[in-house]
Amino acid sequence: MSDATHEVLNQPEPLVGYNLFAAHTALRDALKFNAPCLDTAPLSVLGERLGTPEMQLHARLANVHAPQLKTHDRFGRRADLVEFHPSYHALMQAAVEAGLHGTPWVGEGSPHVLRAAGFMLFTELEPSVLCPISMTYAVTPALRSNAAVYADWGPKLTNRAYDPALKLWRDKAGLTMGMGMTEKQGGSDVRANTTRAEADGEDSWGRRYRVTGHKWFFSAPMCDGFLILAQAPAGLTCFFLPRVLPDGTLNGLRIQRLKDKLGNKANASSEVEFHRAAAWLVGEEGRGVPQILEMGTMTRLDCALGTSGLMRQALALALNHATQRQVFGKPLVQQPLMRNVLADLAIESEAACALAMRLARAFDRKDQAYEAAMARILTPIAKFWVCKRGSHFAQEAMECLGGNGYVEEGGESVMARIYREMPLNSIWEGAGNIMALDLLRALRKADAAAALAQELGPAQGAHPALDRLAAALPQRVEEMATEVEARRRAQDVALAVQAALLYQSAPQAVFAAFCDSRLAGHWGHAFGTLGGGTDFDLLIQRALPR
Ligand SMILES: Cc1cc2nc3c(=O)[nH]c(=O)nc-3n(C[C@H](O)[C@H](O)[C@H](O)COP(=O)(O)OP(=O)(O)OC[C@H]3O[C@@H](n4cnc5c(N)ncnc54)[C@H](O)[C@@H]3O)c2cc1C
Numbered sequence: 233m234s235d236a237t238h239e240v241l242n243q244p245e246p247l248v249g250y251n252l253f254a255a256h257t258a259l260r261d262a263l264k265f266n267a268p269c270l271d272t273a274p275l276s277v278l279g280e281r282l283g284t285p286e287m288q289l290h291a292r293l294a295n296v297h298a299p300q301l302k303t304h305d306r307f308g309r310r311a312d313l314v315e316f317h318p319s320y321h322a323l324m325q326a327a328v329e330a331g332l333h334g335t336p337w338v339g340e341g342s343p344h345v346l347r348a349a350g351f352m353l354f355t356e357l358e359p360s361v362l363c364p365i366s367m368t369y370a371v372t373p374a375l376r377s378n379a380a381v382y383a384d385w386g387p388k389l390t391n392r393a394y395d396p397a398l399k400l401w402r403d404k405a406g407l408t409m410g411m412g413m414t415e416k417q418g419g420s421d422v423r424a425n426t427t428r429a430e431a432d433g434e435d436s437w438g439r440r441y442r443v444t445g446h447k448w449f450f451s452a453p454m455c456d457g458f459l460i461l462a463q464a465p466a467g468l469t470c471f472f473l474p475r476v477l478p479d480g481t482l483n484g485l486r487i488q489r490l491k492d493k494l495g496n497k498a499n500a501s502s503e504v505e506f507h508r509a510a511a512w513l514v515g516e517e518g519r520g521v522p523q524i525l526e527m528g529t530m531t532r533l534d535c536a537l538g539t540s541g542l543m544r545q546a547l548a549l550a551l552n553h554a555t556q557r558q559v560f561g562k563p564l565v566q567q568p569l570m571r572n573v574l575a576d577l578a579i580e581s582e583a584a585c586a587l588a589m590r591l592a593r594a595f596d597r598k599d600q601a602y603e604a605a606m607a608r609i610l611t612p613i614a615k616f617w618v619c620k621r622g623s624h625f626a627q628e629a630m631e632c633l634g635g636n637g638y639v640e641e642g643g644e645s646v647m648a649r650i651y652r653e654m655p656l657n658s659i660w661e662g663a664g665n666i667m668a669l670d671l672l673r674a675l676r677k678a679d680a681a682a683a684l685a686q687e688l689g690p691a692q693g694a695h696p697a698l699d700r701l702a703a704a705l706p707q708r709v710e711e712m713a714t715e716v717e718a719r720r721r722a723q724d725v726a727l728a729v730q731a732a733l734l735y736q737s738a739p740q741a742v743f744a745a746f747c748d749s750r751l752a753g754h755w756g757h758a759f760g761t762l763g764g765g766t767d768f769d770l771l772i773q774r775a776l777p778r
Pocket residue numbers: 410411412413414417418419420421449450451452493496501656659660661662663664665666
């Protein structure tokens with residue numbers, strides 16, 4: 233006789249052992265649209281690996297066993313080390329092997345689109361480790377402004393080798409980089425930075441400075457080097473600051489403590505102080521903000537990609553549950569009202585994916601004026617809108633699982649982890665208002681209205697609500713919104729561009745449901761309020777993870 237108390241009934245099997253890429257129809261269609269010639273075989277290999285029980289276990293363990301800060305060794309000497317669970321390193325290694333860090337900068341064809349798709353898929357497994365991966369990807373355009381440092385570090389930022397050891401750059405096969413802008417008195421308004429830099433001569437890496445001050449948020453302090461902002465004689469300036477100095481000694485970077493965060497548990501976000509740390513000039517003295525924003529632009533792309541990945545993961549979990557759970561005599565997925573909720577989530581997830589992947593394409597083709605204009609406009613749009621929708625989305629997906637969605641059980645249930653992660657992409661790398669205000673600046677450029685019209689052109693005549701919005705946009709752009717209207721403007725542009733993209737890359741039913749609900753107003757303020765004429769079957773079938 234078993235000692236079990238009862239038979240466990242009507243609980244779904246977990247979503248594991250499937251190919252995340254094969255299951256993501258919307259992503260595959262977005263790839264066909266943005267990079268028709270792309271060889272997607274590497275994504276299939278990655279998708280298979282990410283869905284394995286082994287990788288899912290790593291994701292759980294890396295989050296449950298949060299990083300630990302070791303400020304001193306047992307003899308009292310400064311150590312400034314962060315210790316991670318082995319699963320963290322396994323995830324980092326997998327991300328680097330997949331080329332999600334610096335590889336697009338040496339790739340050909342559509343390397344940013346390829347990497348964007350991989351990044352989105354990896355987010356479905358675990359987003360925290362992607363913080364240092366994203367910064368290592370993003371740093372290249374800014375770091376190139378110090379040609380000597382870039383010549384030494386560039387090849388190792390793109391190499392598919394992960395080496396977590398605290399060693400001299402020369403002795404490592406692969407390097408990672410982070411960034412330090414935010415100080416206690418200002419994160420959005422970095423001109424308020426008080427960290428100061430004093431000139432300290434010149435060497436083979438160019439003009440060297442000594443930096444004294446702090447950073448209030450400094451994610452991934454175990455990276456090999458950082459771009460930071462500090463006040464130099466000519467004003468706020470961007471610097472390259474390595475952890476280990478060229479002579480092999482540790483730089484003056486002290487990790488004060490790790491942040492106790494809502495989510496993003498596997499990532500060691502820290503507070504640091506600089507004690508006359510050696511740093512080298514990147515770009516021009518006094519031009520630090522535009523210089524470091526070349527990095528920020530790329531991390532903003534990753535915020536949109538990351539949230540799209542989290543949405544997809546939450547949707548897949550909700551569908552996995554709804555197809556297996558029986559309520560009132562039939563599977564949850566067959567209950568008409570639940571079908572409305574799931575279909576509405578599927579539309580949102582697909583629209584987020586379409587917008588984020590479209591933005592990635594702009595970075596592959598930035599040598600074309602139109603694509604450069606779209607990169608400028610769509611970066612704040614995608615970061616603002618996709619990330620803003622994320623938390624609302626996660627709550628609704630969680631509710632599809634009922635009480636199970638709210639329970640974590642040592643990280644075994646992933647939905648709560650997604651929910652805690654969701655707000656972050658909206659806050660860091662420029663919070664929502666900052667993105668909306670940035671859009672206003674982007675729209676002031678002479679070519680903005682024409683570029684937007686060109687972007688929406690292919691969908692002209694496809695839906696009356698999109699035509700109305702598209703017709704109104706040029707005037708709204710010309711008239712220029714005041715700051716108080718900036719979010720409204722960002723929402724308008726985001727919805728119009730998403731609709732036009734879905735027209736070109738998704739089935740007609742997805743496009744029609746998006747326009748009917750998001751543009752023609754046939755929906756409410758909660759998910760699950762699509763009109764009765766929606767093709768629920770198609771929307772749900774298309775999104776099923778298996
Ligand atoms: C987990 C985590 C990790 C991080 N890692 C890093 C890192 O590695 N490096 C780094 O440099 N930073 C990092 N950050 C910091 C992050 O980028 C900042 O928190 C963010 O930019 C907001 O800055 P702040 O916190 O100083 O808020 P504030 O600048 O005070 O902003 C508060 C609110 O005011 C709004 N706001 C600001 N100005 C205006 C305005 N003019 N009009 C209207 N609204 C406005 C903002 O949108 C925001 O909603 C991290 C943050 C978190 C949470």
